[in-house]
Amino acid sequence: NHNICLVFWSFCLQGYYVHSNNPYKDYTNAFEQGLQKCRDGDLNSAVLLLEASILQDPQDSEAWQVLGTTQAENENEQAAIVCLQRCLVLHPNNLKSLMALAVSLTNTGQQPEACEALHRWIRYNPRYRHLLQDRSPLDGSPLPRRRGSSISPISTLGCSQLVEVLELYQEAMQQNAEGVDPDLQTGLGVLFNLSSEFDKAVDAFNAALSVRPEDYLLWNRLGATLANGDRSEEAVEAYTRALELQPGFIRSRYNLGISCINLGAHREAVRNFLTALHQQRKSRSHQVMSSNIWAALRIALSLMNQPELFQAASVGDLDLLMRAFNMDM
Structure with missing residues (x-):
């Protein structure tokens, strides 16, 4: 959370x-x-x-x-x-908000709500809403598995909605004769993350990036998917690309720090977390810093066996920590 x-x-x-x-x-x-x-x-x-x-x-x-x-x-x-x-x-039919909401709901573990948002994205999208003409409303009732479905069994989610919505997006992809739709592929990537099919999610985000190679949000989502699939080194490359495109992207800076922890690069993780917190603080009147990033920073410092610096992080002394890591920004 x-x-x-x-x-x-x-x-x-x-x-x-x-x-x-x-x-x-x-x-x-x-x-x-x-x-x-x-x-x-x-x-x-x-x-x-x-x-x-x-x-x-x-x-x-x-x-x-x-x-x-x-x-x-x-x-x-x-x-x-x-x-x-x-x-x-x-x-209600703001497609950008529906897709962004689906991503945020996925990030906070609200899988059924994320499914509903992605279903609404199809329902309000003039390119794909015809696919719902022969379908029942999305209500979470059990649905028969289609023969030859490529969706893995979903034991952790227990969401029959996910099966239905994923099949809906795959059908939309098959009927999309105009080439790659990066928004549709983004939705597929989110759904495959929900079903823990991370390699397929990677393929979906890469397809979206083939159309929008400068989209830093897509690079971050690719990085998160690679990290979820235990591919942290590749995740670092994707996050780094996102930050090259948008250096102020706090979410990607935080994600990069997490992958550095996973790779044992604790000092580099700390520097990324401190950079993110400094960026959040530097606005002259809106000094709101994420407790999520502070918590990750404390984990990285504990792994470095730095009790004094851990204490500084516990009391929110960002200036002391910046000096300790020679980060005068």
């Missing part, structure tokens, strides 16, 4: 905690500036600007969508889910 550290001067808007001391709350072009900060990799400033946009117009579904995807990139998964769900209340 991803915990979000929220400072006390926040209030709840549509289920989302907005910082009330936002210096951008009166900006007339907050949304456009927020988009630019996203492109620049300054995720904390982007969050503030997008929150300002939503304060000005709580019914702006696009602002909720971009805030959701930005929070996910910033390793604040629960906040991302709230924003994306709010977008879908306002704009």
